[in-house]
Amino acid sequence: MTISSNPLRAKGFTLIELMIAILVGFIVVAAVLTIYFSTVRGSSNTLKLTRLNQDMGVAMLIMTNDIRRAGYWGGAVTGANLTLNPFTDVEVRNVGAGALQVPVAGTPVTGNCITYSYDANAWPNAAYNIADSDAPEAAEFFGFRLANNAIQIKTQGTTSQAVACDDGTWVNLTDPDEVTITNLQFTLSAEYSATNSAGNTVTARSVGITLTGRSESDATIDGSMSDVVKIRNNLIVP
Numbered sequence: 001m002t003i004s005s006n007p008l009r010a011k012g013f014t015l016i017e018l019m020i021a022i023l024v025g026f027i028v029v030a031a032v033l034t035i036y037f038s039t040v041r042g043s044s045n046t047l048k049l050t051r052l053n054q055d056m057g058v059a060m061l062i063m064t065n066d067i068r069r070a071g072y073w074g075g076a077v078t079g080a081n082l083t084l085n086p087f088t089d090v091e092v093r094n095v096g097a098g099a100l101q102v103p104v105a106g107t108p109v110t111g112n113c114i115t116y117s118y119d120a121n122a123w124p125n126a127a128y129n130i131a132d133s134d135a136p137e138a139a140e141f142f143g144f145r146l147a148n149n150a151i152q153i154k155t156q157g158t159t160s161q162a163v164a165c166d167d168g169t170w171v172n173l174t175d176p177d178e179v180t181i182t183n184l185q186f187t188l189s190a191e192y193s194a195t196n197s198a199g200n201t202v203t204a205r206s207v208g209i210t211l212t213g214r215s216e217s218d219a220t221i222d223g224s225m226s227d228v229v230k231i232r233n234n235l236i237v238p
Contacts, residue, residue, distance in 0.1 A: 071233030074122025113165035115143035
């Protein structure tokens, strides 16, 4: 028996096999790229959402902490007539509204603007004079409102009762180039009323805040949050 061997006839990959190998390679590369871009996109969305929640959270914290001080009066010393507190007003309405409303138990007042005042220079100020409490100064009128897709803060004014919520100086608290605020709602509620020993009506108040916004760079990234603030200084009227 004769066995022949010709090294020139050693078999390699056929054209079909090469094409299949290239196709499989393309599929693997495409899958890897898809996973990569999906991961990058997910990380980008996470960063945008984190930034949105951080910006809205800071704004909410500033609003709750400041509104909580509404009505504080340095003249509320022992024996003082608390019905004379000039920092009593807390008003909620929509920007441009035509009337102010007083909340009663079970009937809250809602709107996208809140204004109030408090005795900012009363404490802790060693040079404080009780006469400073006779009326709010320009820098003791405060507020928050929704305007031009941003939360604005009131830094000074002459009254808390401007029905259109346009009194005083307002500046942006949030940056509209970073965050678009789509909804801001305040709900002023009279939690309960009672009569004190002097025969005056004492009303405990709270303010609910709802905030909704989206990322300016990506409208698909949005979020909302809410909180309730107990106003520490009750409304006392004869």
